[in-house]
Amino acid sequence: MFKFIFDSDTWQEIYGGIRKNKTRTIITIIGVLWGIFLLVVLLGAARGMENNFKKAFGDFATNSLVVWTNRTDKPFKGFQKGRRIQLKTRDVEVLKEEFKGRLKYIVPRCQTSSLIINGFKSGDFQVSGDYPVLDKVQKKNLIYGRFLNKNDINNKAKVVVIEEEIYKQLFEKNEYPINQYLIINNVNYKLVGVYKSGAIDFDGDTAYIPFTTFQQVYNRGNSIDWMMITADEGVDIEQFELDIQLTLKNLHKVDPEDNKAFGGINLAVQIGKFTGFLTGMQFLTWFVGIATLIAGVFAIGNILLITVKERTKEIGIRRALGATPREIRQQVILESVFLTTIAGMLGIVFGGLVLYIIDSAFGSGPDPTLLNPTVNIPIVLIAFTILIVLGTSIGLIPAYMATMIKPIEALREE
Amino acid sequence: MIRIEGLHKSYPIGKDSLHVLKGLDLHIKEGEFVSIMGSSGSGKSTLLNIVGLLDEHDVGNYYLNGQLIEKLNEKKAAVLRNKFLGFVFQSFNLISYKTAVENVALPLYYKGVGRKERLKTALEYLEKVELGPWAEHLPNELSGGQKQRVAIARALVTVPKVILADEPTGALDSTTTDSVMDLLKGINDEGMTVFVITHEEEVAEQTDRIVRLKDGVIISDELTESGKAKAKQYV
Numbered sequence: 001m002f003k004f005i006f007d008s009d010t011w012q013e014i015y016g017g018i019r020k021n022k023t024r025t026i027i028t029i030i031g032v033l034w035g036i037f038l039l040v041v042l043l044g045a046a047r048g049m050e051n052n053f054k055k056a057f058g059d060f061a062t063n064s065l066v067v068w069t070n071r072t073d074k075p076f077k078g079f080q081k082g083r084r085i086q087l088k089t090r091d092v093e094v095l096k097e098e099f100k101g102r103l104k105y106i107v108p109r110c111q112t113s114s115l116i117i118n119g120f121k122s123g124d125f126q127v128s129g130d131y132p133v134l135d136k137v138q139k140k141n142l143i144y145g146r147f148l149n150k151n152d153i154n155n156k157a158k159v160v161v162i163e164e165e166i167y168k169q170l171f172e173k174n175e176y177p178i179n180q181y182l183i184i185n186n187v188n189y190k191l192v193g194v195y196k197s198g199a200i201d202f203d204g205d206t207a208y209i210p211f212t213t214f215q216q217v218y219n220r221g222n223s224i225d226w227m228m229i230t231a232d233e234g235v236d237i238e239q240f241e242l243d244i245q246l247t248l249k250n251l252h253k254v255d256p257e258d259n260k261a262f263g264g265i266n267l268a269v270q271i272g273k274f275t276g277f278l279t280g281m282q283f284l285t286w287f288v289g290i291a292t293l294i295a296g297v298f299a300i301g302n303i304l305l306i307t308v309k310e311r312t313k314e315i316g317i318r319r320a321l322g323a324t325p326r327e328i329r330q331q332v333i334l335e336s337v338f339l340t341t342i343a344g345m346l347g348i349v350f351g352g353l354v355l356y357i358i359d360s361a362f363g364s365g366p367d368p369t370l371l372n373p374t375v376n377i378p379i380v381l382i383a384f385t386i387l388i389v390l391g392t393s394i395g396l397i398p399a400y401m402a403t404m405i406k407p408i409e410a411l412r413e414e
Numbered sequence: 415m416i417r418i419e420g421l422h423k424s425y426p427i428g429k430d431s432l433h434v435l436k437g438l439d440l441h442i443k444e445g446e447f448v449s450i451m452g453s454s455g456s457g458k459s460t461l462l463n464i465v466g467l468l469d470e471h472d473v474g475n476y477y478l479n480g481q482l483i484e485k486l487n488e489k490k491a492a493v494l495r496n497k498f499l500g501f502v503f504q505s506f507n508l509i510s511y512k513t514a515v516e517n518v519a520l521p522l523y524y525k526g527v528g529r530k531e532r533l534k535t536a537l538e539y540l541e542k543v544e545l546g547p548w549a550e551h552l553p554n555e556l557s558g559g560q561k562q563r564v565a566i567a568r569a570l571v572t573v574p575k576v577i578l579a580d581e582p583t584g585a586l587d588s589t590t591t592d593s594v595m596d597l598l599k600g601i602n603d604e605g606m607t608v609f610v611i612t613h614e615e616e617v618a619e620q621t622d623r624i625v626r627l628k629d630g631v632i633i634s635d636e637l638t639e640s641g642k643a644k645a646k647q648y649v
Contacts, residue, residue, distance in 0.1 A: 012529070020511035317507045320468065321568070322496020322524040324489045403488075408468040411507065 014335050021307065025339065028303045032296035032343035032387065033350065039289025039383055040351025043375045045358070046285050050278050056198065057271060063233070064137055065241050066202070066265045067248070068226035073260035077253050085252050085261050087224040095229070098247055102240060105230040107134050110214050110223070116162075116207060117183040118170040125166050126206045127184060129214020137230050138202065143167075145178045145193035152192075152210040159213075160184065161193035163205040184209070187217055202228075237268040293387060297340060301394035304336055308398045308405075315402055316410020325403040332402050336395025337388060344387040348380055415575060415607045416442040416465060421474035423460055434460045436630040437474070442609065444575075447602040447641075449610040449618040452627035458611045459580065461627070465609065466499055466578045467491045479575050496524055500569030504581035506561040508553040508568075515540055515549040518568045525572055539567040543597060559590030566597055576607045583617055595620045 018025050069085040092108045110129040115122055134140075135147045143164060152159050160182055162170075171177050181188050189209060197204065214220065231240045245262050248254075254261045308315070315328055355374065423435040434457045442448050452458040463469035464476065467486065476483045479498055486494070500521075501507075508517045519536035527535070540549050543563040553561055562582060569577050579598065583591040595617060602608045602622075610621055618624045622641030626634040637645060 013523075016511055016516075313507070314509055317509060318520070318524070319488075319492060320466070320495060320501050320507075321521040322492050322572075324492040324524075326489065327524065406468075408463050411468070411503065 010331070010334065013331060014338055017307075017311075017331070017335055018339075024303050024307065028300050028339055029343040029346065031299035032293070032340050032391075033347040035289070035293035035296035036344050036347030036383060036387060037351045037354070038292050039285070040348055040375050040380065041354050041358075042285040042289055043282075043379060044351070044355040046278070046282050047374055048358070049281070053274060053278065062271050063235070063237050063268045064228055064230040065237070065244075065267060066226065066228050067244065068263045070260055070263055072254055072258055074255040074258045076255035076258065079253060085254065087227065087248075089222040089224060091248060091251055092224070092227065094251060095244065095247060099240075099244070102232055102235050103229060104232045105133050105136050105228075107131055107137055107228040108211065108224040109134075109227055110211065110218070110220055110225045111203075111206075112218060114185045114207075116166065116170065118180070121170045123166070123169050125162075126204065127214070128203060128206045128208050129211040129218075129220075130208050131211050134208070134228075137228050139198075140193075140195040141198070143194045143196055144176070145191070147193055147195070148208055148210055153212050156212045156216055157210055158187060158189045159192045159210065160189040161195060161208040162191065163207070164194060164196045165205040166207060167194045182207075185217065231268075237266060241266050289383070290386070293383070294390065296343070297387070297390040297394050300336055300339055300343075300391065301397055304332060304395060304398040305401060308332065308402045311402075312405050312410045315405050316407045319405075319407035320411060328402050329399040332399035333392060333395040336398070337391045340387050340391030344384050348384065351375070415444040415446070415479060416440070416609070417475075417477040418465075419475040421461075421464070421476065422472050423457075423464060423469075424472060434630050435464075435471070438630075438632060440625065440632065440635075442607065444607055445602070445605050447599070447608045447610075447622040448625060449612055449621040449623070450625050450627055451612060451615075451618045453613060455629075456627040457630040458613075458627050462578055462580050462609075462611050465576075466501060467495050492524075496521060496572060498575045500572065500574040500577045502562070502565050502569050502577065502579040502582045504584040506553070506558075506565045506585075508561060508564060510553055513550050513552055514545060514556065514564045517553070517564055518571050521568060521572045536567070536571055539571045540564070542570070543567045557590070558586050559593055562586060562590070562594050563597060566594070566601075570601065570606075574606075576609055577601065579608065579610045581612055582610065583612065583614065591617065 067087075069087055072079070072081050072083045072085065075081045087108070089108060092106055095103065095106055107130065112127055113124055114127045116125050116127075130148060131153060132148045132150060140147050140161070142161075144167075145161070147161055148159065151157065162177075162182075167177055170182070171180075177191050177194055180191050182191055183189075184207065197206075209217075215222070229244060231237055241264060245264070246256060248262055249256055249258065252261070315323075318328065319325075352375075418438055418440040421435055421438040421440075422433070424431045424433040426432075438461065450458045450461060460469065464471045465478075467478075467483065470486070478494070483494075495501075508514075509520065512520070515533060515536045518539055519532040522532040522535060537546065537549055540546055543566055545560060545563055545567070548556060548560060548564075553564070556564065562585075566577075566582075569579075577598070582598070583594055586594060591614075598608050598610065599620065608621075610617070612618055619638055620640075621638060622644055623635070623637050625632055
């Protein structure tokens with residue numbers, strides 16, 4: 001068999017057969033080419049979306065949840081319904097203690113809007129009181145300087161970290177901002193860092209000052225606006241959220257059945273939904289791609305079958321001249337495999353080219369639709385192997401038909 | 415070379431069967447130039463197909479080169495055809511997308527001869543039928559007589575024991591008929607057994623022995639003038 005494949009005469013025969021039928025060869029090749037082309041492009045596009053998604057959430061600890069408060073919906077222990085719930089710093093301490101081992105980070109947060117002034121330039125921005133741990137939950141990509149640290153918290157330091165957009169509005173282009181002073185709400189703050197927010201960010205363009213400073217300057221006492229909580233690896237995040245809410249309800253004397261008092265977003269659940277969608281899309285891609293591929297291979301089988309009928313006489317002549325059924329069969333199968341292989345390679349090359357073009361057109365810039373749309377080499381090889389296997393199997397049918405032709409019938413004069 | 419004893423062959427047609435060959439006895443020795451004569455439906459093509467191992471007989475014995483032919487599978491038949499038999503057909507049966515020399519070389523391909531040697535041998539045989547200059551032409555660029563000469567070269571190229579020619583002149587005019595018959599005669603003179611099927615009296619007369627077939631039985635088997643002359647020569 002291997003001698004047969006590597007024999008130049010074999011290929012000479014196949015080349016002869018293919019050259020004779022240029023049109024059908026081209027049409028056949030296009031069928032399969034289209035299939036594998038679609039598969040490659042779809043997989044690449046799906047990958048691009050996934051990459052984009054991963055990048056958007058890349059700065060986030062994805063097993064996080066956000067908790068905030070509303071008014072109660074049910075009367076409880078003598079309290080009327082419609083009572084405003086206020087989170088306190090004590091809640092943070094209790095949660096830290098109660099959920100030891102399950103809770104990784106907890107970030108109490110306070111926010112307000114203030115006028116920020118730098119010399120003659122000013123603007124209204126969100127000001128947020130935060131702990132350095134925020135950087136762990138929602139990574140701050142710093143352009144200049146540093147993020148808040150422990151000393152800032154302990155000393156109630158008047159320091160601020162601003163977003164790139166604020167920097168652009170308050171400073172000259174390329175001006176070095178570190179150690180300059182900004183006036184926020186009539187208080188001077190030393191600028192220690194500039195960061196760039198990611199595609200998905202809860203805060204937007206925010207100026208961060210130490211949590212303790214915020215509490216003092218804005219007279220918040222020990223009140224908290226909301227908090228972000230990150231669970232440890234392997235924790236059932238939905239149960240975790242329920243437990244946290246239950247603890248908070250208990251602390252604030254809220255009916256455990258009251259679903260309005262505390263609000264929240266479970267990031268992990270949201271991401272899970274989207275990941276599910278991506279998986280579904282990938283499955284669809286494979287399904288459509290393989291189905292198209294199979295259709296293409298069937299076209300090859302069909303055309304070879306027609307060819308075998310067309311070439312009945314030729315096969316008869318070959319048989320009369322001493323070709324064994326095995327030799328006839330091998331030739332037909334090899335023709336099928338050869339056609340699918342060539343078509344497959346062309347399809348992969350064209351698919352790759354299109355992905356390259358998509359990448360150049362939509363893959364770059366500040367907010368790409370598809371980030372780095374690529375297809376894994378192993379996946380391409382798998383598709384290619386499937387193609388060759390299909391090509392061989394489908395070639396078996398016309399090959400069998402070819403050997404069924406009796407030379408005497410093929411040579412019968414019209 | 416070819417020995418047939420009590421050969422029967424019938425084809426099923428619906429529920430009935432058509433009895434085509436009804437007990438033939440025929441012995442063709444090596445080097446003979448024999449023609450089978452008969453009108454259409456006399457069974458001569460069936461006989462050729464059986465002799466050519468393209469079809470199987472029902473009853474009787476068939477010896478090719480002393481070997482009893484029975485229960486051949488397709489593969490064995492293909493090998494024997496390639497080894498012992500050379501075919502010449504009425505409609506030439508050249509492969510249209512192969513040049514003359516490639517057509518002649520094809521049986522050697524199935525014999526397992528290397529490409530270079532194959533083409534060299536094929537060219538030699540093409541020159542033998544005086545078609546050397548047409549070696550690279552496709553069949554549709556050749557005349558009927560030339561095509562048949564290519565076919566004869568193809569039949570000869572494996573140096574078979576027997577040349578089987580089925581109406582080799584059926585599609586040719588009288589001039590080319592003569593040149594093809596001269597070619598077959600020349601091959602026979604070199605010692606090859608030639609077995610021709612024809613319904614043309616003039617063609618049959620150029621062979622050495624005429625076997626007449628009618629309704630599946632041999633009605634006469636006699637030597638022609640040239641056959642008698644040859645026979646005398648050897649006696």
